[in-house]
Amino acid sequence: MTHLPDWLTRRAALHPHRPALITPVGTWTFNGLNLWAEHIATRLSALGVRRGDRVAVLARNGPACVAAIHAAPRCGAVLAPLNIRLAPAELAWQLADCGASLLLHDTEHADVAAALRSVPQVALEALGSPPPDASAPIADRVLALDAPHSIIYTSGTTGRPRGAVLTVGNHWWSAMGSVLNLGLRDDDRWLAVLPLFHVGGLAIVLRGAIYGIPVVLHERFDPAAALAAIDHQGVTIASLVAVMLQRMLEVRGAQPFPAHFRCALLGGGPAPRSLLDACAARGVPVAPTYGLTETASQVATLAPADALRKPGSVGQPLLSAEVRIINAGRDAAPGEVGEICVRGPTVTPGYHGRPDATAAAIRDGWLHTGDLGYCDPEGFLYVVDRRSDLIISGGENVYPAEVEAVLLAHPAVAEAGVTGVPDPIWGQAPVAFVVPAAGESPTETLAAEVLAFCRERLAAYKCPRSLRFVASLPRTAAGKLQRSRLRELL
C-alpha cells in the first residue's frame, strides 16, 4: 500500500507564509491552516473519533469547514459532507446510511442539526482555533492512498441516493490528472464558489493543499464577487457551472477579463455553444469538463485552445482515466453513441454499504456511468445525455441536451430545460421549460417564435410539443439542471 506525507503538513513546512485560504472573513497561511487542521484533529480525537469513523459535515462554505476537511483524515475519519439544501428527512436518512458517529455543523445549520438528534453533534465554531503560540506539527503524518477519505451522496437513476466512497488515492490521482492537463504555475489561485459538499468543490480544497496554491473561497456564488476575486485577488482558475459563467458574463458586460485569468473549468453539464461563443468573443479561456462524483471529479477536460475547434466536446480523458464507449455490449465506433465507461485510479471502490449498486455500476474494473456519449475520430469525448433523462418518442431517441442547446441558441432564451411527458401516440414527447432572457416578455408570440426556431434546426420528432416560460429551473446546489424535476413545473 502506498503512503504519502500529509499534503497540507508538507506544504506548511515548505511555504509556511504563503496564503492557503482566502475568504471574505480572513486569510490563512499554509502554516495557519495546518495548525488549525491539527487543532481540530486533536479535538475530534478527544471527542472519541477513531480510524474509520464517519464524520458528517453540514455547513455552508467557510474556513472552519476547510480546516475540518483537512483535519478528518488525520484521525483516520471518513468525511461525509451533506448537502445543506436537503430536507431534514433526507439528511437523517444519509446520516443513518453512512453510520455517522459525529455531525459537525455551522451556526447557520444549528437548528437543522438539532432536529437530527440520533447523532452526536458539535458546532464547527465550538471546536475553536489553535492558540496563537502553537507550533507546527512535525511533518511525519502519512496518508494511505487506499484509505477511504470521503463518502459523497449522489442521486442514482431511481430511488434513494447512494454514498460513493472516495479514497485518499482517488482524490490524489484526480489532482494529478488535472495538473497534467491544466499545468501549475507559481501564481495560481483557484476560486471555489461551488459548494464543498459536492465533489467539484471538495476537489478544489484538496488540490490547493496538494499543489501548494491558495484557494479563494466564497460562501456562495455571487457573480460580482466572483469577478472581483478574479480582478483583485489574482484568481487564475475558477471551477464553475454554465449558469454561473453566464451570469458573470452578463454582469461583466464588455469589460475584458484580466490576462492572469487562465481557465474557467466548466462542469456540471453541457456548455451551451452560445456561452462558448460569448467567452471566445471576450477572450475568456474556457475548459469544458466531464466528471462524476464516482471519479473524484474530472474524467475528461477540453483545453481552452480547443474550445472553439471542438464545440460541445469535453475534451480527451485525463492521463489518470481511460474511457470506453460501450453500445450493445461492444466498443462503439467513433461517432457512435453508447454508455460512457471509465477505468482508472480515480474511480470509486464502490457505494457505502451497497454491494448491489457497486456490482451493477463497476464491472470488470469499468465504471458504467449511465451517461451517453461518443468519441470523435480524434478521441474527443462528447456527452450526449444522461441515460435516465433519455426521451424515447416513436422509437426515436430524443436527447434533452440537444434540444436545450438549440433553445439556448435563441437570443430570447436565458435558460432551458427539456423533459419527456407521456404521449398516447408516440410514447413520450419532449416539452420545454424556458427562463426568458432579461427584458424579454414571456408571451405566446415569443413561445411560438422559439418553437419555430427549433423546427428550423431539429428533426420534427425532437421539437418540444409545448414551451412554458418559468422564472427559474430546478437545479442542484452545484447548479446542475435537474431534468427529473422539470415535470413538477407542469
Place this chain on the structure above:
Amino acid sequence: MTHLPDWLTRRAALHPHRPALITPVGTWTFNGLNLWAEHIATRLSALGVRRGDRVAVLARNGPACVAAIHAAPRCGAVLAPLNIRLAPAELAWQLADCGASLLLHDTEHADVAAALRSVPQVALEALGSPPPDASAPIADRVLALDAPHSIIYTSGTTGRPRGAVLTVGNHWWSAMGSVLNLGLRDDDRWLAVLPLFHVGGLAIVLRGAIYGIPVVLHERFDPAAALAAIDHQGVTIASLVAVMLQRMLEVRGAQPFPAHFRCALLGGGPAPRSLLDACAARGVPVAPTYGLTETASQVATLAPADALRKPGSVGQPLLSAEVRIINAGRDAAPGEVGEICVRGPTVTPGYHGRPDATAAAIRDGWLHTGDLGYCDPEGFLYVVDRRSDLIISGGENVYPAEVEAVLLAHPAVAEAGVTGVPDPIWGQAPVAFVVPAAGESPTETLAAEVLAFCRERLAAYKCPRSLRFVASLPRTAAGKLQRSRLRELL
C-alpha cells in the same frame, strides 16, 4: 494494481502535432515519436521479446534511443541502459547479471557490441522507422504501475555494481513529485544533456511524455550548444551537474540568460557556493537537487527562490518522498548528521537478483542511502557526503565535500577532488587534486597558497596533506566526481 494509459500514446492523441523531441538531426512530433515507438515495439516482438525480458541498450543520446525507451514497455520488456564509458568486461558482466535477451546498440558502438557475442544484438538503426503513411495506434495500451520498467546499474560502496530495478510507478511518482515542486507551463521545454543511461537523463525523457512537453536532446554536453538551446529553442528547464553549469557560465560571460529559462535543476553532487553566487549575480535560477538511481531521480529539490537563503541545501523532500536522518539507530535531531533514509513510491523494490543487497539497503520500507546529511529546523536537507567517501583521520571524520567546497572557493581553483590516503599515524589523511582555473599556472607557490587558504578555513585535521594539480578529475558520464578513483591520480 493500478494501470495508466501509455503516456506517449495518450499525449500523441491529445497533441499530435506538438514537438516531442528536438535534436540536432531532426524534430519529431508526439504523433511521430509515438508511431516510431510503436514500430520499434512491433519489431521487438517480432524478434522474440516477451513480457519480462530484459532489453539492454548501448547507445549515445539520440532519437532512436528515445524511441526505444518508449517502445520497450509496450512489449512488457524491461530496459537495461548501459553506460557507454564502461570497459567491455564490465559491459559483459552487466549483460550477464541482468540476463539480457537482446542488446540494442547504435552504430558508434557496433564494434563494442560485436565483442559481446553472448547476447543477440540488433543495431537501433536496423529497426528502422515507420512508413510515412502509418496511422497512430489506438490509445488502448496500458502500463501497470507495479511492472518493472528499467534496471539501472549503480556503483555500490564496494565490489560489483548492482542493478536497481525501477518500476513504471517509480518513474511516474518521480515525475509527479517533480511537477508539484517545479510546476508545469504550456511553454515548458526540458533540455537533456545528461546521458539517457543514467536515471537523471532517462527521467527527462519519461517526464516529456508524461507532461506532454518537448525534450531538447543533445548527443553530449557542449556548453555553447546548451546555451544555444536555451537562447534559440525555448528551453525553460535544464538538468545539469555543477561542472556543466560552471562551464556554461564561463562561456556565457556577462550576457544574461533569457527570461523564459526558469530552472537549472542541479544534481549529481553538491553545488559549490561560488557557483550559486555566480548564478545569483547573473539571475540564473538554480534548483539544487538530491536524488539517487534507487529513487528514480529527485528526492529533494530546493526552490530557486530559496537558493541563496539556504546555501548548500538541496531543499525539502518532494511530496512523493519522506526523508529521515538516522544516527546510531534513532532519528537525528535538527542539525545532527546521520544517514539519509528515504521512503515512498519512488523507491526501488530492490536490486535485480540481489536479495542480500536489497535487504541491506531497504529495511522496514526505508531505503538506507549510505549518504550522510542533516535537516535544519525548517526541514531543509543538507547532504554532507557519501558515507563510502568518508575519511577518518585520527578518529575525526573528514567529509571530502566540505574540503572541496573550501578549495573551490579559492579563485585559482576550477575543480577540486579530495580523498583519503593511508597515514601511518592518523589512519587516513586527506589529499587534494585540483584543476587550476584558466590562466593559472600550476606552480608550487600556488599550491602552497591554496593550502594556506584551506588552513585559514578548516580545522587542521581536515586540511589536505598535499595538493596535486591535474588536467581533469575522474567523473562519471553524468559528470559526477568519482572520488574513489582519485587515488589513481597519485
